Amino acid sequence: MTDDAVPELRASDADRERVAEVLRDAVAEGRLDMEEFEERLEATYKARTYGELTPITADLPAPGVAPPPVNMVKEPVESGSWASRIVGGEGSSSAAVAIMSGFQRKGRWTVPKRFTAVAFWGGGEIDLREANFADREVEINCIAIMGGAQIIVPPGVEVVVRGIGIMGGFDHSQEGVPGEPGAPRVIVTGFAFWGGVGVERKLPRAERQRLKEERRRQKLEGGSSTKELYGSHRDALSGGLHDAHREAMEEHREAMRRRHEERRERHRERRERRHRDWD
Numbered sequence: 001m002t003d004d005a006v007p008e009l010r011a012s013d014a015d016r017e018r019v020a021e022v023l024r025d026a027v028a029e030g031r032l033d034m035e036e037f038e039e040r041l042e043a044t045y046k047a048r049t050y051g052e053l054t055p056i057t058a059d060l061p062a063p064g065v066a067p068p069p070v071n072m073v074k075e076p077v078e079s080g081s082w083a084s085r086i087v088g089g090e091g092s093s094s095a096a097v098a099i100m101s102g103f104q105r106k107g108r109w110t111v112p113k114r115f116t117a118v119a120f121w122g123g124g125e126i127d128l129r130e131a132n133f134a135d136r137e138v139e140i141n142c143i144a145i146m147g148g149a150q151i152i153v154p155p156g157v158e159v160v161v162r163g164i165g166i167m168g169g170f171d172h173s174q175e176g177v178p179g180e181p182g183a184p185r186v187i188v189t190g191f192a193f194w195g196g197v198g199v200e201r202k203l204p205r206a207e208r209q210r211l212k213e214e215r216r217r218q219k220l221e222g223g224s225s226t227k228e229l230y231g232s233h234r235d236a237l238s239g240g241l242h243d244a245h246r247e248a249m250e251e252h253r254e255a256m257r258r259r260h261e262e263r264r265e266r267h268r269e270r271r272e273r274r275h276r277d278w279d
Contacts, residue, residue, distance in 0.1 A: 002179070004129070009050050019044045024058045026207045028109050029128070031060060034205060041213075082156070082182040092135045098122030098147065102241060108132070114139045119147030119195065129154045129204045134182045140188050144168065144195030151199045156180035159199055161188045168192035171199045 018039060027037040040056050047053045088251030091112025096103040098119045105115075105167060106127035113135045117124055119142070129152060142149045155160060163170035169192060179185060188199060198214060203211070 011047055011050055015050070016044050018045060019047075019056055020054050022060055023114075024206055024210050026057075026060050026168045027209075028204065034209075037209070041237070046219050068118045070175065082180065082184070084149050085132045086184060087132045087134065089134050096124055096126070103211060110134055111138050111140075113137075114273075115148070116141045116143070117190075118143045119149050122144045122147045124149045125152070126150070127152045128157065128169070128186065129202060134255060135184075137185045137187065141187060142170075142188065142190035142197045144190070144192040144197055146194045148192075148196045151186075151197070152202050153186060153199065154204055155201055157201075158183065158185045160185065161190055161199065163190045163192060165192040165196070166194075168195045170197045174201055177201075178200055191246055198274045221266070 023032065023037055023040050023044065025033045027034065032040070044053065044056055047056070065203065087110060088146060089110060092111050093105060094103060094108040094119070095116045096111070102119045102122050103117070103119075103124040104127070106125065106129075108130055110126060110132045111134060115126070115138065126149060140151060144152075153174065158180060159174040159177065161170050161172045161175055170188065170190075188197065190197060201206075
């Protein structure tokens, strides 16, 4: 087989799944946004040949191959997913204010060592699931007056809540959950008056998408198995009915043959009796 014929070879389910895994890693690392990820994933599962699969990941690093370093002066990054997210620096945003309005900090952004959020008759969302961190320990200081703020952290991050509430409160439900090795520590401080600061854990969007795909694939595989089982039962039942019908037809033909023979025998005996009477 020549190299020119390889792109025309049919791709297997395992080939498509390997490409999908590369796409999931790329969206988790920020190389793709969710729109690009969904478009490429749809093209992956529709691909039928290697020639259709290859362009989907042509601009992404191959699995197991480290991308070229961007800054030769930086110290080598420790192994582990959290080490690459503690990037140092000042942070991309140090404060957010919502006065009779709202704010959001989400997606790829860098949390500074101290971030201040103020909500007065308003609300805000601080999403850390895809964020980088300027330091191993960061502080989020929330002032909520007749307003509120919601902090979303990914699994593995340790949370400590030290805020004070007067006719309001801070959510302590995520305290006491051990952090993963190398994961950042988030300290929530501040003051809430007739307001509240909530803390919740959610999976990153890429992981939720992966689990959704897994459930969909399992559902499809379960449906295929059910159809195959139904088909085998149907074939077995059909084959059994066919055999029973054939046996019944053979018995019917045999009974008809015996009755025909009996009639011929009775007719022959009557003729012999008439001949004897005439003699």
